[in-house]
Amino acid sequence: MDRFIALIIGCPLGFVIMYFRRAIKEFFGEVGFAEQYLGVGGTNTLVVIIGMLVFIGSLMYAMGTFQSLLVDSLGGFFKSK
Numbered sequence: 037m038d039r040f041i042a043l044i045i046g047c048p049l050g051f052v053i054m055y056f057r058r059a060i061k062e063f064f065g066e067v068g069f070a071e072q073y074l075g076v077g078g079t080n081t082l083v084v085i086i087g088m089l090v091f092i093g094s095l096m097y098a099m100g101t102f103q104s105l106l107v108d109s110l111g112g113f114f115k116s117k
Contacts (some may be wrong), residue, residue, distance in 0.1 A: 039098045046094020053087035 051058065061079050070078035096102035 039100070042094045043098035045089055046097070050074070050087045050089075050091025050094065051089060054084050057083040 037057075042047050060083050067079045067082055070082040073079070074081045093102065096105070
């Protein structure tokens with residue numbers, strides 16, 4: 037059930053973040069490191085990247101691939117002997 041809720045909330049939230057990126061930028065202001073490292077308009081680019089990560093992350097969690105990615109990449113550090 038939690039995966040379904042993550043899909044229902046996460047994917048539209050990712051789209052909303054990308055759609056209202058200008059309003060988010062006006063609310064929070066410019067992000068210094070984004071402007072420095074991503075160039076002019078870096079804050080807008082950072083907000084779009086965050087929106088895409090929210091969308092993809094919630095989709096991966098809903099499909100179960102996020103869990104398998106974590107187990108495959110970090111599972112060796114936490115296995116009991």
